[in-house]
Amino acid sequence: MRTIVDWHIHSKYARACSKDLVLPTIAPWCVRKGIDVVTTGDWTHPEWFKHIKECLVEERQGIFRLRPSTGSGSTMLSPERAKRVEGKETEFMLVQEVSQIYKKGDKTRRVHNLIFSPSIETCEKVIAMMQARGFNLKADGRPILGIDSEELYVRLKEIDEKMIVVPAHAWTPWYAIFGSKSGFDSIEECFGSMTPYIYAIETGLSSDPAMNWKLSALDSVVMISNSDAHSPRNLGREANVFSFDEPPTFDDFVRVLKEKDASKFLYTIEFYPQEGKYHFDGCAACQFSCAPSESKKIDYRCPHCKRPLTLGVHHRVEALADRPHSSAKGHIPFRSIVPLAEIIAEVFGVASTTSKRVQEEYFRLTDHHANEFTLLLDTPLEDIRRWASDPLLAEAIDRMRTGHLTIKPGYDGLYGQVKIFGEHGAPKPKQANLL
């Protein structure tokens, strides 16, 4: 049974997040996207934790579902259809991102970590520990904690030895374990005695596993990928694909990560890393960007304003890499995707993925035909050709599946741009779209 998992999202209580991020809305969006298991995120936030306890009921060890009473309660729908529309089949886990700011050595460090909790009771104990230390958990769904990463992990293991910590978006410049601005050069430097318990790192949108495979130091961990969604439509931008014979529990997932079990962890679903906001080096104010090899020649300064360039993830990976080429041997493979709404927008020749036409087509396909991951990864092209309002969508998905794309890399906080049909956009038949 294929199980697609997204372990990093936020709630409406996290900074800069959509008001729609509540559990009864997240669940049906996951059905539309094809996500089987999603995290609640943000359980250290008092209001969100209350919402979690009201809405969810434990299904298996560490795996939750919406209570039958939650949701629209529409009696107009057949039970099967209601289950789908209300997202009753979506399962939840308790994975929380925290932002840690602390001094180590003589440097200020800023690191984001994911905390995996097996139960509501364990979350309660963690919250009590954090409150006792005077941390402000109300200000943000992703709280800022003044605690060293190694020390935090020790405290969590004392509370419940089942808990694990996974460094989040490991390469982003400002808030990550390997970030160029305030991170570390190795897992050991950050986690010290707790290093053996780091089973995985999250690659983040701006890097993909192949880039990480250039570091022999990361051979001991698996790469996971999640959406870090701040709105429902970004759920599952990246995800993890497993295959289990029985419905998995919390312990099953942790065991697979710990043992790097490639018979269960099939692959990750990735953004093209160039599309991420911090892939290349650059200066957003001057709209200047370049490859790491170029920025060295210009002394890492913007040629226009002369300020230091923000060095991207590509640069940082190259700096720490100890292999000339990445080798897939012994690693969990990955597949690269472009979000369906972006593909539809390009086929229609419109700039915005939130335009009415794009949204209508997106909802029509995912309501009536298949979920987004199935359409992107599995659906035969003949079917897509029949279902889509423009048959060019099938060709676009084919190009995405085979990697025939052009990409302008993102830099300094600006997203990169993926073009499936190159600079000039989708070819249009002469009679079509006379409007």
Ligand SMILES: [Zn+2]
């Ligand atoms: Zn983060």
Ligand SMILES: [Zn+2]
């Ligand atoms: Zn500049």
